Amino acid sequence: MSFLLGAPQRSVFLISAVRDTVVFPGTENVLVFGRPKSVNAINQALKGEKKLVLLLQKNPEQENPKKEDLYQIGVLVSIEKVAYGEKGEINTLVKGLEKVKLVNFTREDDYFEGSFEIVKDNLKVDEEVEAMVKFLSSKIKEAINLGKSIDFVFLMNLLNINNPAIFANQMAVVLDIKPHERQKLLEESDINERLKKEVDYLSREVKILEIEQKLSSKTQKRFEQGIRENILREKMRMIEEELGEKEDQKEINEYEEKIKKAKMPTEVEKKAMKELKRLRQMSQFNPETSYIRTYLDWLIELPWSISSASKIDINKAEKILNEDHYGLKKVKERILEYLAVLELKKNRKDLKKTRQPTIICFVGPPGVGKTSLGRSIARALGRKFVKVSLGGIRDEAEIRGHRRTYVGALPGRIIQGIKQVGTKNPVFMLDEIDKIGRDYRGDPSAALLEALDPEQNHSFSDHYLEVPFDLSEVFFITTANILDTIPPALLDRLEVINFPGYTEDEKFHIAKSYLIRKQLEVNGLNEKELKITGKAIKNLIRRYTREAGVRELERQIGTIMRKVARGIVEKKYQRKIVTANNLTKFLGPYKYSSQMIEERDNVGIATGLAWTQAGGDILFIEVVVMPGKGGLTLTGHLGEVMKESCQAALSYIRSRYQQFNLPEKLFQKIDLHVHVPEGAVPKDGPSAGLAIVTAMVSALTKISTDRRVAMTGEITLRGRVLEIGGVKEKVIAAHRAGIKTVILPKDNKKDLEDIPSYVLEDLKFVYVTHVDQVLKVALKEAIVSRKSSVGDRSF
Numbered sequence: 145m146s147f148l149l150g151a152p153q154r155s156v157f158l159i160s161a162v163r164d165t166v167v168f169p170g171t172e173n174v175l176v177f178g179r180p181k182s183v184n185a186i187n188q189a190l191k192g193e194k195k196l197v198l199l200l201q202k203n204p205e206q207e208n209p210k211k212e213d214l215y216q217i218g219v220l221v222s223i224e225k226v227a228y229g230e231k232g233e234i235n236t237l238v239k240g241l242e243k244v245k246l247v248n249f250t251r252e253d254d255y256f257e258g259s260f261e262i263v264k265d266n267l268k269v270d271e272e273v274e275a276m277v278k279f280l281s282s283k284i285k286e287a288i289n290l291g292k293s294i295d296f297v298f299l300m301n302l303l304n305i306n307n308p309a310i311f312a313n314q315m316a317v318v319l320d321i322k323p324h325e326r327q328k329l330l331e332e333s334d335i336n337e338r339l340k341k342e343v344d345y346l347s348r349e350v351k352i353l354e355i356e357q358k359l360s361s362k363t364q365k366r367f368e369q370g371i372r373e374n375i376l377r378e379k380m381r382m383i384e385e386e387l388g389e390k391e392d393q394k395e396i397n398e399y400e401e402k403i404k405k406a407k408m409p410t411e412v413e414k415k416a417m418k419e420l421k422r423l424r425q426m427s428q429f430n431p432e433t434s435y436i437r438t439y440l441d442w443l444i445e446l447p448w449s450i451s452s453a454s455k456i457d458i459n460k461a462e463k464i465l466n467e468d469h470y471g472l473k474k475v476k477e478r479i480l481e482y483l484a485v486l487e488l489k490k491n492r493k494d495l496k497k498t499r500q501p502t503i504i505c506f507v508g509p510p511g512v513g514k515t516s517l518g519r520s521i522a523r524a525l526g527r528k529f530v531k532v533s534l535g536g537i538r539d540e541a542e543i544r545g546h547r548r549t550y551v552g553a554l555p556g557r558i559i560q561g562i563k564q565v566g567t568k569n570p571v572f573m574l575d576e577i578d579k580i581g582r583d584y585r586g587d588p589s590a591a592l593l594e595a596l597d598p599e600q601n602h603s604f605s606d607h608y609l610e611v612p613f614d615l616s617e618v619f620f621i622t623t624a625n626i627l628d629t630i631p632p633a634l635l636d637r638l639e640v641i642n643f644p645g646y647t648e649d650e651k652f653h654i655a656k657s658y659l660i661r662k663q664l665e666v667n668g669l670n671e672k673e674l675k676i677t678g679k680a681i682k683n684l685i686r687r688y689t690r691e692a693g694v695r696e697l698e699r700q701i702g703t704i705m706r707k708v709a710r711g712i713v714e715k716k717y718q719r720k721i722v723t724a725n726n727l728t729k730f731l732g733p734y735k736y737s738s739q740m741i742e743e744r745d746n747v748g749i750a751t752g753l754a755w756t757q758a759g760g761d762i763l764f765i766e767v768v769v770m771p772g773k774g775g776l777t778l779t780g781h782l783g784e785v786m787k788e789s790c791q792a793a794l795s796y797i798r799s800r801y802q803q804f805n806l807p808e809k810l811f812q813k814i815d816l817h818v819h820v821p822e823g824a825v826p827k828d829g830p831s832a833g834l835a836i837v838t839a840m841v842s843a844l845t846k847i848s849t850d851r852r853v854a855m856t857g858e859i860t861l862r863g864r865v866l867e868i869g870g871v872k873e874k875v876i877a878a879h880r881a882g883i884k885t886v887i888l889p890k891d892n893k894k895d896l897e898d899i900p901s902y903v904l905e906d907l908k909f910v911y912v913t914h915v916d917q918v919l920k921v922a923l924k925e926a927i928v929s930r931k932s933s934v935g936d937r938s939f
């Protein structure tokens with residue numbers, strides 16, 4: 145291995161890679177070497193003639209550069225002094241000797257070594273070279289006067305150099321340029337060209353210094369006020385503008401391109417370009433730029449022209465609805481009719497300009513499938529689904545957005561939902577619309593009027609966007625538990641579809657076909673490991689749940705699954721069958737009693753039928769007669785309407801005392817007490833009128849009622865029987881309780897169409913228009929056949 149600069153054209157030298165320093169021939173530099181390969185190369189050089197070649201890295205961030213990561217032109221240096229640091233690094237004073245070019249690497253393991261050729265510069269000196277030397281000398285003095293920092297001794301030596309090549313090397317050291325620019329100077333062999341580049345670099349540096357001095361004079365007052373950081377940033381901005389290298393210009397161009405790609409309406413695009421122009425004119429350090437960027441991001445990311453490929457197939461939609469939901473026949477029919485209208489309007493060219501039908505509102509108790517039905521509609525239409533819960537919202541800005549003058553302003557929930565889903569025609573569910581509140585911040589329900597009105601929502605105005613957004617293609621669905629709290633103006637815009645709640649039979653099929661399968665998957669079980677019998681499911685519905693929907697039923701099924709899963713993991717059993725007999729082992733004692741008919745016929749007790757949010761139930765009306773002065777006592781947590789029904793029933797009986805074989809003055813000597821068991825449960829409504837009058841007549845005449853007969857219907861003072869609601873739930877409850885005959889108002893005969901056929905086959909229905917017809921069926925004996933009178937009895 146040779147380390148000499150003698151006769152051979154090529155020589156082998158040790159190599160050290162440097163990150164950001166270029167050493168020129170004839171100059172001295174202090175360098176710190178800390179990487180293993182560099183330290184090894186220094187140590188090897190110190191053992192020999194203390195010479196090695198320094199090659200600049202192309203990427204200064206690279207920790208372990210390879211041979212292809214280094215420039216080929218470098219400088220052979222001699223190591224003049226070394227000092228070892230505490231962490232193993234080596235501080236060295238090196239002196240540049242010759243410019244060399246790498247031919248090839250001869251070693252790459254623990255340190256670099258390679259073969260080099262010495263590069264000779266073209267040292268032709270002419271008048272142009274001398275002129276550039278003089279120009280650089282004057283410019284360096286000018287730079288020093290403008291604030292450039294250079295060691296005085298070095299400056300004196302520089303100005304006294306007569307050799308242009310040495311002068312160029314020394315000048316390259318003091319220039320404020322980047323490492324790759326300094327490397328270009330090193331690689332330039334023509335002294336004339338190298339000096340030209342140095343003239344360009346130094347002229348640029350002087351120009352920057354002049355701008356800095358100008359800025360310093362303009363902003364001196366601000367410095368005195370202590371805003372140093374802001375002034376430095378302003379200097380940077382003005383320097384960039386002077387050099388034509390404004391950093392945020394790229395961002396502005398990107399925004400402009402995105403605005404064009406967003407395919408916004410003309411009015412919206414004008415607004416976006418106007419805001420972009422404001423952003424272009426602002427300083428990048430102005431706080432308002434972040435607000436404008438956020439606003440532009442919202443405008444760009446909204447789906448102005450993006451739609452889901454919605455194709456309505458009624459047969460497919462019906463199949464999907466039936467797959468996802470059991471029962472709800474009328475609800476499904478109404479939805480399919482709605483979809484059919486949408487399909488016809490889409491295909492009719494003469495109806496294109498008309499808006500979509502009124503907004504759908506699903507109304508029903510919790511857990512009956514309102515939200516999941518909305519998802520099924522989206523699936524049937526091939527559209528995306530988005531849901532926004534409005535429960536508890538009291539601020540109008542939640543719907544219509546905040547104005548941009550406020551810090552942290554955002555669009556309203558409708559626009560946020562549209563952006564989230566990414567299309568302009570999703571199925572958009574506004575959940576719990578009946579629970580919107582209002583306070584001093586405005587009325588959110590009033591803000592919904594525009595969004596939910598098909599005649600207005602094609603240009604919905606959000607306070608944040610300040611431009612109209614077309615909501616006419618959005619399929620809005622709202623949900624509510626009750627209609628009473630929805631403002632009339634909003635309700636008028638909604639097409640209400642009532643969800644009646646599931647019957648016991650429907651819950652049974654839902655549990656068997658959907659809930660058990662779902663919970664098996666959730667709890668890591670399969671059908672071979674667990675079986676729940678039909679009787680167990682029915683017992684579970686009757687004794688552990690009391691709801692219109694199936695949420696509690698699903699929770700109870702989940703409880704059973706978890707206990708079975710634990711037993712299988714603990715290896716107590718491999719398979720479990722849950723029956724009606726062992727159900728309490730999994731869920732504990734029964735939570736609710738199951739109302740069944742009385743064991744025998746009684747006096748003063750009639751069986752009524754009631755509707756609740758949890759479905760139907762039977763209701764016992766108890767009446768006792770006692771000595772008194774004509775008073776009427778009502779107990780059992782009765783509502784005002786039900787109390788009035790009791791008053792009406794008593795007045796009807798008193799007006800017909802002769803028909804019932806009662807003495808004229810009987811009611812001056814007795815009191816009546818009407819009680820409805822389960823006093824903690826509120827009860828109200830007029831439909832118990834028939835059962836109340838029957839129980840009163842039974843108590844006054846001492847004639848037993850037929851325990852297998854149940855009834856429902858409102859009565860008038862003249863004894864007429866009026867139509868009532870909830871027939872389906874009431875009839876199913878009567879069938880479940882073991883009732884054989886159901887008395888209904890004649891006008892309710894039409895409501896039996898929705899009742900399962902197996903229930904209709906087991907029951908006998910009696911349709912009545914007057915109380916007299918009821919008493920003939922409900923009482924065990926005819927009143928007129930009694931020989932003795934109640935009035936003969938002493939109280």
